[in-house]
Amino acid sequence: MIRSNELLGPVSVDQDTQISEVSGAGRVTSAYQAIREAIRSNLFPPGYQAAEVEIARQLGMSRTPVHEAMARLQEDGLVRILPKKGIIILALSAADIEDIYEVTIALEGAAAARISSFPIEQREPVIEILRQATLAMKTALAGGDLKAWAQADEQFHETLVAMCGNRRLMRMAGTIADQLHRARMFTLNLRPLPSASSDEHFAIISSIEKGEAEAASRAARRHRQHACDQLLPLIARLNLRNL
Amino acid sequence: MIRSNELLGPVSVDQDTQISEVSGAGRVTSAYQAIREAIRSNLFPPGYQAAEVEIARQLGMSRTPVHEAMARLQEDGLVRILPKKGIIILALSAADIEDIYEVTIALEGAAAARISSFPIEQREPVIEILRQATLAMKTALAGGDLKAWAQADEQFHETLVAMCGNRRLMRMAGTIADQLHRARMFTLNLRPLPSASSDEHFAIISSIEKGEAEAASRAARRHRQHACDQLLPLIARLNLRNL
């Protein structure tokens, strides 16, 4: 059983092992974001078993906010609360990834469609950001900087949902996007160079520019579907469980 | 300001005003479901201002589970927690309805596509349920029983997402569907008879039966889009704020 001390530092410096606190609205939000980031960045890897009181200590707060944050994280599908036993960071199975992609495909498709139906003066700045991000992808790929490529790619997709104006969609997509992040980072250097991505992005941008909502939706969905089709066999073949 | 006593009963029987408790996993879930149902059924109408302690009393539990349930309900967009002031049941604006429909359209489209890609032996029973629900809609409509029609319609859509096998999608769609429920019930007798719905449902069923995922997705999306296009002008025209 993996315990916190083995991962966050030796016992002797236990008093110092604190994950960075995020100042925000309340302690619950603070805990939620901090834990989430810890999971996203793999500081809390899948299988990591934590106790509320331990995380609370690391965050410098009582169990209550951590308890509430964990409930939210379980809702998000990131952790599993085993009653009277503890909290375990969940791994993502291949089936999970497929489900997550399916939802992402649906939501991003809707976001692309919505942006396409904006008036031109509202579409213009969005298109500019999307284009910049895609160009950054191209240059990063040309320079062999996969990490920069991934970052630019994420910015493209984040922009797509962040700019669509539908808050519920944004929240849902955001929640789900974090879960993909880990899987994508893990397989980043394992998969073939994603050279087609830029073109697919440009296809999405082009449809948005022309105001063709249905085409933009389809292009966005096709793009994510391709990514999913590339990622899934990799995970299955390598029998990657720790995502 | 609307207070609980005015809505849930006179003061003299305060000790008896309890909203039905749902036995389940824990008190948090119990509170969540009970409050959610109270909102859904308009027992807690929009604008209703509640205090944690009051609801806790009605549910026969302490503030803590109610507090956590309320946090979830705020996440769901059903209530707003005003710090140090109270909890207010939110109304749905026309823009909210539009956003909700947009997400529903995306998710149900994905669900329909997924079901279409099932092997035939798995598709068969789903199709049967969908067909039954649609037939029930037809007979209800013929008999002028709008309430039965709405129930059958909801069953159709619930089945679509419940059977798709993607839990994340199910949860998201479920959360959002509840928010539509109120609006649909309010406008049920105000809108023209939804005679086209059955045919659109049959179109969805047909595509699923043929295993045409993309067609099923499109049919499902078009159907919900039509419903949205019918509902929104009504809400705007009647200046309905209390949804």
Place this chain on the structure above:
DNA sequence: CCATGCTATCTTGCATGCAAGTAAGAATTT
């Protein structure tokens, strides 16, 4: 040596207590 039962400990679930912030209304002043 192995199996079985017991105990000590660790876990969450929830109730309660306390602090801090808000608003409404009473009391006071102009």
Place this chain on the structure above:
DNA sequence: AAATTCTTACTTGCATGCAAGATAGCATGG
């Protein structure tokens, strides 16, 4: 009478206390 200040009651946010369940390890009996 009107405006202003102060008090008081009520709200959530969070810490803490306590109970109940689960587990691991030890002791005990075979």
